[in-house]
Amino acid sequence: MSDLPQLPVTFRPAITRVVLLTAGVAIFAVITAVALLLEPLTPGERISFVFTGALLFGVLLMLSRPKVVADDSGVTVVNIAGRRRLEWPEILQVNLRPGDPWVFLNLSDGTSLPALGIQPGIAKQRAIADARALRALVEARSLHDPEPSPGASQG
Structure with missing residues (x-):
């Protein structure tokens, strides 16, 4: 890609x-x-x-603090009062539905994390483009970090 x-x-x-x-x-x-x-x-x-x-x-x-930083090893979500580091495999889905105030990340532990760094408030088209870019990164990284198959032996 x-x-x-x-x-x-x-x-x-x-x-x-x-x-x-x-x-x-x-x-x-x-x-x-x-x-x-x-x-x-x-x-x-x-x-x-x-x-x-x-x-x-x-x-x-x-x-004004919120941001989402993606790097080679994962994503750091900085919200108003907190920060959370996620590895790429932890993020299952990136959602920005019509009417959402910001992006939500569906995580492998069954929870959803708001990512206030991508919000369509003032710059809606920019937020949509950023959400698509983050979604593409998550999809690309999940292909590069596949889970080992259940039948594979570890030597």
Whole structure:
């Protein structure tokens, strides 16, 4: 398959990330400016304004974390508050159905893992292309890592 992406490849919602980080910087700057410009505020109140701006920026920074990184040995899924490393054989299926907020990975242990790094929110066509690329990688890697046949002896 010549249309497979070069590994390693990172899938992430770039436009969403830019919007979140830009909003975070703007919110922090505005709240800090208000804290510095309001004369009747005490130093403690100014610090609380700046802390609130930093806290809001931190939340938006966490929301911008999601990504899916595929490399030769497997896939790393980074979601808002967690990270999970998967070997290629663990991923059975890559799903992005109409109306899904992000890709879901069906795993060999019977569970499904949301992969927020591929989400059709703002850039739907990009998310569909990324989901297809990840699906093609999973299918290609499952062909390269076949399970040993039950009748095969191990020497």
